[in-house]
Amino acid sequence: MKEIARETVVVLFNRDLRVGDHPALAEACAGARHVLPLFVLDPGMDARGRAGFLAECLADLRASLRDRGGDLVVRRGDPAAEAVRLAREVNASAVWASADVTAYARARERRLARDCERERLEFRLFPGVTVVPPGRLIPTGGDHYKVFTPYWRAWAGTRWRELVEAPERVSLPPGVEPGELPEAEREPYVPGGESRVRRRMELWLRHGLEDYAAGHDDLAGDRTSRLSPYLHFGCVSPLELARLGSRNEEFVRQLCWRDFYHQVTYAFPEISRRDYRPRGRDWNEDKDVAQAWREGMTGIPIVDAGMRQLAAEGWMHNRARLIVASYLTKTLGVDWRVGADHFADLLLDADVANNCGNWQWMAGTGNDTRPNRVLNPIRQARKFDPEGEYVRRYVLELQSYPGGAVHEPWRLSRPVRGYPSPITAQA
């Protein structure tokens, strides 16, 4: 028999769309008679190209909760106001959620805390969005880690929490109208949801992980996990993935980068707009230059291939993200915010902490200890796409040009029809 500590708890889901290893849900189901899992479609959050993926994640979560006797209750409006309104309606005594890091999420959490206090509801935040909660690891003399390597050492050496099982039963309070799921306007590039990603994760761990260190920079081979959209929406627990993937240090290190940027964002919530380390740069405001970059028409094939992959698939290989970001900010001298906004518009895995953290790193305004680092796109292309296969896959004008020569079309004896000469703007 479970010990009933509370009658009813509302669990507000945000980007933790799973039943496995969900501490707030698990604890609510273990200790309350009734649990009301809630998702509120917030008109202030524009999911853009991710709406279809989100819709599938929610449908999958609802199905998992229904399998356990419960449901996902869906509402529209301000998540804080709706959670408190529903809590009153079902006579709940508590509202629980997973703690998040962005300015937007933290403002929501503050509203929730305030409204819960007013209504005498218990409000609690649980871990689950990262492996190690932001703010847990603090260096001496600071409030967060500013450099990755010391963070990695502390992160790898700390004790992680135990995984929690998915609840066996979810008992909804009686008489709640479940509400309608959003309709997917467009089929997502990849199917969303926890049950979908489980299979993908198992396959990746079995067949992809061993090769990760050697293969993760291979642009044409595309040998990374592609789990980022699922991590962003929380269909997969980052802690579970880190535990299951722990035999490959290089892979776990990437999950640590994710945690690193989350703890930076937690400490510096203005990360999406303000320079983390201002350097007083004058950015190039030439709109045509930025537009050519967005369209994949800079005349540098490896840059254009990355940008066209993004437009076609809502995704870009990490190595290409680094190259196009260096090219935009360091070579063309365009403000990193222009790049980050474009990524946020198109990426299926768009994530404030990872996107802006990485953009600022590459632009030299962020956490890189070598802020003047510039990636030479031609050298990068020769190294990570030696046969030009990645370039030819996305830059169709160059399809018939063989081998690695494709990286420098201006050297080819035959001119390439319809493909521009490199933009020469300088930072």
Ligand SMILES: Cc1cc2nc3c(=O)[nH]c(=O)nc-3n(C[C@H](O)[C@H](O)[C@H](O)COP(=O)(O)OP(=O)(O)OC[C@H]3O[C@@H](n4cnc5c(N)ncnc54)[C@H](O)[C@@H]3O)c2cc1C
């Ligand atoms: C300019 C720029 C913008 C980026 N924007 C985003 C973004 O909006 N959302 C996003 O999730 N990632 C972003 N990244 C990081 C990285 O490119 C993607 O996480 C990765 O390509 C996703 O592919 P994967 O899941 O196959 O990664 P894998 O190589 O399989 O790595 C596993 C997981 O580790 C995490 N990870 C890997 N590399 C990084 C990194 N450099 N920083 C933080 N976390 C990392 C991701 O959650 C990823 O899913 C950006 C990188 C750059 C250079």
